[in-house]
Amino acid sequence: MTRRTKTLSRYRSQAGIVYDILNTIAEEGPTSPTRIMYGARLPYDRLKNMLEHLEEQGLVKKIIEDDRVFYDLTPKGAEVLEELRRVRRLLRSIGIRF
């Protein structure tokens, strides 16, 4: 059990990271990067890069309100999250954990 926890903390799949980010935003609604960071268990610098990447792909949108930054899912992001949920078991079976 200890060994498993250790290995899981060192490697994560890209698809799993995207899933965790989108899922956190879907559960929380428009969310601050800090909350996404905890929800997706990512260090801030990596989260920042991932959010920029997801924004470029049109999966999340940045909202600025009173100098505060939030991220929300776009319809395309919600669609991709749903698809990731559907293929989750399949991807797990072929060695992709998330």
Next chain:
Amino acid sequence: MDGHIGYYAVFTMLALLEIISAAISLIIAVKAMGIARKIKDKGLFRLGIGYAVMCVALVLGFAAALIALLYPVNPVLQLQEEPRHMEWHHLGGWRHSPWPGDRFGVSWNLVLLASVFFPISYAVILLGLSGEYVRFEQGSGEKLPGLIVAPGLMVGMASDLVSAGLLIGIIILARKGGGSVGPYIVFLASHILRLAGESVGTPLLFLAGEVLRPIALLIVLARVMLG
């Protein structure tokens, strides 16, 4: 095995398993590439391509089994008719082709071609997995005069060796990431059985390896369906 019910039973089962598993690997490829395209995930995309290549290999395997079914041969008679067969035996180096369908015909060549596609697919899957997983810190007998083998057998043996090596890499990588390794272990067992079959020229071992390989993909299907 010509005329024996066992011959038809084995190749019917093999053909069915190959085509079912080809369909499964195609579904995996389409799903993985589809989602990878949307999230711009190169690792997952490569993994999908790997399964697409595997689908081609399985279709070739299906075609080989189908040809063996449609054009049954008597492998024992065929061996005796093989020119220089006994001569090779006297030299002590002849290794039989382990494919009982048509030991030197089209179906055997298709099996060999599929054998080449499998390590390619594993290599692409390995490449995909290595790109997909990111390491990061959590926020929180008698001496022979020479080895004489059945035509193409070296291709099959080399492919199985390479496949086994690549699969070990895949298993290590997927295990590190915490992903499921069950199907890859079955693939590995299949290549080891094939290799054993090819080494001693035993059709039974070779066919067991052939049958086991599609079963790996059936395991994926069962896991997806049963959860």
